[in-house]
Amino acid sequence: MSLLSEAPVSAVPESSSWALAPDLPETLPALIRQAATKFAEQAAIVDGAVTISYADLLVRSQAVARSLIALGVQAGDRVAVWAPNLHEWILAACGTHAAGAVLVPLNTRMKGGEAADILERSGTKVLFCIGDFLGQHYPALLAGQRPVTLKHIVVLRDGFKADPDQPGDMGWRYFMGQGCLLAPSQVLAREQMLSADSTADLMFTSGTTGRPKGVMSAHGPTIRAFSTWSRVVGLQPGDRYLIVNPFFHSFGYKAGWVAAFIQGATVYPEQVFDADKVLARIAHDRISFMPGPPTLFLTMLAHPRLKDFDIATLRVAVTGAASVPPVLITRMREELGITNVTTAYGLTECGGCATLCDPGDSAETVAGTCGRALPGTEVRCVDEEGRPVPTGQPGEVLLRGYHVMQGYFDDEAATAEAIDADGWLHTGDVGVLDERGYLRITDRLKDMFIVGGFNCYPAEIERQLADHPAIAQVAVVGVPDERMGEVGCACVVRRAGSELTPEALVAWSRANMANYKVPRHVLWFDSFPVNASNKVLKRELAQLAVARLVKAKV
Structure with a gap:
């Protein structure tokens, strides 16, 4: 299997934006x-x-x-x-x-x-x-x-x-x-x-x-990875960078203000995404650079007064998710007037970025893939036995390189489970590598779903919901949503005699967990589909949930 991602760093032309600074x-x-020396009087x-x-x-x-x-x-x-x-x-x-x-x-x-x-x-x-x-x-x-x-x-x-x-x-x-x-x-x-x-x-x-x-x-890998990221996506000295992605996330922190300080751009923090306020800030502050999840740009495109805002200065956007509709990339370029639109893939365990599209790639490539690996990074897709799968075939995405985490804090067992003896990080994501070495994420091994750009892990939400005295058993699955992409659905077996309502459970959830984790749907079940080991069949359960939600709309 030929992978661009396996090329040594020295093989990248020095004139390329992919070369190491x-x-x-x-x-x-x-x-x-x-x-402070290079850009002393410029606004940071x-x-x-x-x-x-x-x-x-x-x-x-x-x-x-x-x-x-x-x-x-x-x-x-x-x-x-x-x-x-x-x-x-x-x-x-x-x-x-x-x-x-x-x-x-x-x-x-x-x-x-x-x-x-x-x-x-x-x-x-x-x-x-x-x-x-x-x-x-x-x-x-x-x-x-x-x-x-x-x-x-x-x-x-x-x-x-x-x-x-x-x-x-x-x-x-x-x-x-x-x-x-x-x-x-x-x-x-x-x-x-x-x-x-x-x-x-x-x-x-x-x-x-x-x-x-x-x-x-560590310090060094963050600087090296986002030096490459910032140059490939086109972040330049003097750019006005509106950071809507939260600073507590790698997207707002490392791909955010760290990348800006590497290149000498100016950071404009935004506390909460509100389409009216963001469009007004782009116009007023002449913002030129703004990454964000697909939901952000879909909301901007759907704004009824979009044409009332002068956003002509917005030159670069970076987005990413498991699935980005090609029409979104086209609309971002044509209707929002953004010249450079690109996508990337990463997770916290690899510092936030592992693969990246080039702004010069076609809309189909930018929307349909997460790009190729950063120099110094290797990407593989493997089967259940850990063997590389052929080009074009799905397998678990493995990453190896300088920016893989040092490990999980005070958790050697979890570290050993995530990073194997050969240094490969097992991401839990399913992907496909094409003949160019471009990666496409197709599924999630661990049932994670994404709500408005936030990763939601069913086991964590289930652990919190299980504390409710009226719940006998609960399983959380991700279901499609027109606005958010995906939302959580709590499938619940109630304790005998319980009069718990969906509204009451949602209200309880809002009081006890972060808003993006709160299930948007609650469905009652008498029992869940299980396998021979009595493990819940999440994929089958999700199909049942979707079918019931669709039927309820009719």
Whole structure:
């Protein structure tokens, strides 16, 4: 089998955007220092009325690092951020890295119990947390379940009131003054302790065990992978990059502001996707670069007043999912006027990106495949015995390369299950490689489904739903949805005598789990189809669910 992805890095022409950049820094703090020199007076971040130049980005990041050190954060300690896309999120992250600590991004959709579990298992010492957001006061969500290891909460923006029972907690402004007496040389010493192989972040991703696992990734691979990504997709110095993808996800963090800082682009954070606001921002701020899931662009295209907004400056878009309709790529190019539209594939365990289409590829290629592997990455599709399948035949997607994770935090067994003895990462996705080495994802081995760009893992949702006193048995499957692509359907066997209604279960779910995990449909069953080992036949169950939902519409 001939694979473009197996070509050595040296085989890529130096003139190609796929070639490795010659002057890449080894660590993220070194990247900020390099950017502050190369793009000093250029805007790095524009967040409402706040504009931060690249030179000021370095100054503010160093101040965050000094304050973290003053609070007792040691090299290798974990520091979490639980907030929407804000300039403070980026400053907190950059300062965490400069202090030699490990960044732990938290999903803003999580409920208090979900966040507390990750904070406790990661041993997080300091949490940067938004105050009021989406009708919630985030510090209050941890009330009664705050881990003992969490020494400080730094509350961003306004709305923070000191808690006499938590004297270590403080607002952002007060925090920024904590390290003012600390010598800058202490931060520099921490930075010099770092190498390309030092752990930069610990990103928790859900899995088939039903409990999120912490993916450890290093500084160097992130910079190398997204240096290539940014140049291939056409991110340029001076581009105005609207980041709607959440910073707690690789798409908003690594393919987001890290990629922007590599290339000298300007980051425009957007907290929540709203079609009206996004179209208005593109027009007002003359945005030129904006990745996002297919749902985002479908919503823009469906906007009744799309032609009222001048979005002619939008030049580049990157999207991706298991299935992207070719007509979407064509419409993005023709109706939204986006010159460069491309797709990519990756997962947290490989740093967020493994394969990538070239903007010059046809609409059919961009929509029908996830592109070819980044230089230095190998891709295989294998059968159940681990043997490579012929070109054009489906098999489990395996990845091997410099950006594969260091492992799962405190979980050697799960690491050994995910990465085999030869260094191949078993993704759990089913794909097909064509004769050009382009990958097409066709299925998911582990029943995962995607809701509006968020990965949903049935086992995790089932574990949470099983806590409901009226549920005897539950299985969650993904079903098609016109707007979201897929949504969750909870198939439930109720306890005898239960009067639980679908509306009540949905309401309970909204109170106990992130919104994207909440089932959009609830179906009652007397029993589930099972195999000889009494394991639920999820595919057969999903077919039954879809048939019942279709019948209910008629």
